Amino acid sequence: xxxxxxxxxxxxxxxxxxxxxxxxxxxxxxxxxxxxxxxxxxxxxxxxxxxxxxxxxxxxxxxxxxxxxxxxxxxxxxxxxxxxxxxxxxxxxxxxxxxxxxxxxxxxxxxxxxxxxxxxxxxxxxxxxxxxxxxxxxxxxxxxxxxxxxxxxxxxxxxxxxxxxxxxxxxxxxxxxxxxxxxxxxxxxxxxxxxxxxxxxxxxxxxxxxxxxxxxxxxxx
Ligand code: ADP
Numbered sequence: 001x002x003x004x005x006x007x008x009x010x011x012x013x014x015x016x017x018x019x020x021x022x023x024x025x026x027x028x029x030x031x032x033x034x035x036x037x038x039x040x041x042x043x044x045x046x047x048x049x050x051x052x053x054x055x056x057x058x059x060x061x062x063x064x065x066x067x068x069x070x071x072x073x074x075x076x077x078x079x080x081x082x083x084x085x086x087x088x089x090x091x092x093x094x095x096x097x098x099x100x101x102x103x104x105x106x107x108x109x110x111x112x113x114x115x116x117x118x119x120x121x122x123x124x125x126x127x128x129x130x131x132x133x134x135x136x137x138x139x140x141x142x143x144x145x146x147x148x149x150x151x152x153x154x155x156x157x158x159x160x161x162x163x164x165x166x167x168x169x170x171x172x173x174x175x176x177x178x179x180x181x182x183x184x185x186x187x188x189x190x191x192x193x194x195x196x197x198x199x200x201x202x203x204x205x206x207x208x209x210x211x212x213x214x215x216x217x218x219x220x221x
């Protein structure tokens with residue numbers, strides 16, 4: 001049986017994390033956030049840890065080789081074989097090929113790559129108002145998804161924070177990085193007939209419905 005393996009690509013702030021949380025519950029599959037895997041290693045004293053600190057400070061991309069290493073390690077945890085959501089991955093052909101061959105070993109393949117399309121002006125509003133609950137990764141927004149109690153997580157009541165890299169300067173760099181690989185990955189998945197484009201400026205529940213109906217079509221291919 002075909003399992004659901006999704007790649008979510010889009011600029012920072014387009015809603016990948018928000019949709020991942022919904023898709024994770026809906027399909028009951030893990031959410032693999034490369035951003036989180038990277039951040040977990042940020043205090044590591046290895047050369048990888050050092051590269052990660054530079055990457056995070058400058059809004060840069062981690063090299064394909066190191067992303068493959070982190071992803072390979074994540075696959076070893078053995079919980080990804082019934083489907084998974086790869087958030088902000090792959091950003092390079094190197095990682096896309098790696099992902100495809102890892103899945104192939106288990107007779108699986110990527111169901112589709114969901115490309116989030118959005119007007120850049122909206123990204124600033126979304127990122128600069130983003131609040132997170134660091135312990136769970138729950139995502140809020142000062143205006144678009146305010147918590148019930150100001151600056152407190154709805155479930156635990158713990159404090160919400162603003163991400164350190166959610167500043168205008170770093171956001172500009174991250175958008176520029178995204179623009180460099182967007183076309184390459186879009187062409188890659190288009191050629192493989194695995195590309196789904198979604199209007200990410202719509203409200204979260206509408207975006208979600210559009211994704212699941214496109215995924216169910218992709219599963220029938
Ligand atoms: P990404 O993971 O792509 O960086 P997030 O999912 O963290 O993006 O969303 C960025 C911010 O925008 C968050 O504060 C989130 O609550 C808000 N957001 C996400 N999707 C939408 C949407 N469809 N409409 C309005 N706000 C949204």
